[in-house]
Amino acid sequence: MSYVKEVHELIDDGLNEETAVQAFQVLTLIFDEEFSIPHLEEFRMELRQWQKHRRKNFRNIIDRFGEKYPFPIELTWRNVKFKPKRVKRCAICSNYYYDVSRNGRKLTCFNNGICEHEYEVRRKRKGPVLEPIYRRRVEEVPLDFSPAKEDARQHALLYETEITAWRNGIGKL
Numbered sequence: 001m002s003y004v005k006e007v008h009e010l011i012d013d014g015l016n017e018e019t020a021v022q023a024f025q026v027l028t029l030i031f032d033e034e035f036s037i038p039h040l041e042e043f044r045m046e047l048r049q050w051q052k053h054r055r056k057n058f059r060n061i062i063d064r065f066g067e068k069y070p071f072p073i074e075l076t077w078r079n080v081k082f083k084p085k086r087v088k089r090c091a092i093c094s095n096y097y098y099d100v101s102r103n104g105r106k107l108t109c110f111n112n113g114i115c116e117h118e119y120e121v122r123r124k125r126k127g128p129v130l131e132p133i134y135r136r137r138v139e140e141v142p143l144d145f146s147p148a149k150e151d152a153r154q155h156a157l158l159y160e161t162e163i164t165a166w167r168n169g170i171g172k173l
């Protein structure tokens with residue numbers, strides 16, 4: 001598979017494909033945790049703002065991420081070129097993810113192919129693929145404070161699960 005340039009740069013630096021892809025995915029979740037912005041456009045905008053006006057903080061997040069996990073190479077803001085425009089929302093689980101595909105057409109996140117598989121299953125069935133989960137997240141969250149809180153909690157859980165799964169994975173590299 002061919003990826004966006006910033007992923008290939010990490011592969012060239014010595015990361016394997018999966019780790020390079022996951023690095024951007026996990027970093028996206030870390031930014032999500034930091035900002036907690038449920039709307040994709042606002043989330044991207046905040047990322048761009050930080051990149052421009054709070055550059056030091058933005059870089060610090062990337063550097064801390066690089067130090068936190070046992071990567072085989074050094075990851076810092078210098079080689080991890082995070083691009084806010086690549087951030088999207090997964091069509092299945094609604095989590096943010098970083099679209100690493102060269103054509104920018106990936107629709108699901110990178111949780112070990114679970115969402116990708118689920119998407120394929122739904123696509124082959126009749127009826128809408130994206131509707132149910134997407135609606136819940138985008139429309140309900142801003143309307144009512146209480147579900148928003150619930151959602152944040154659930155999100156934190158999902159985040160932890162993903163980080164843990166990923167950390168276990170990287171332990172085996």
Ligand SMILES: [Zn+2]
Binds near residue numbers: 091092095109115
């Ligand atoms: Zn997903």
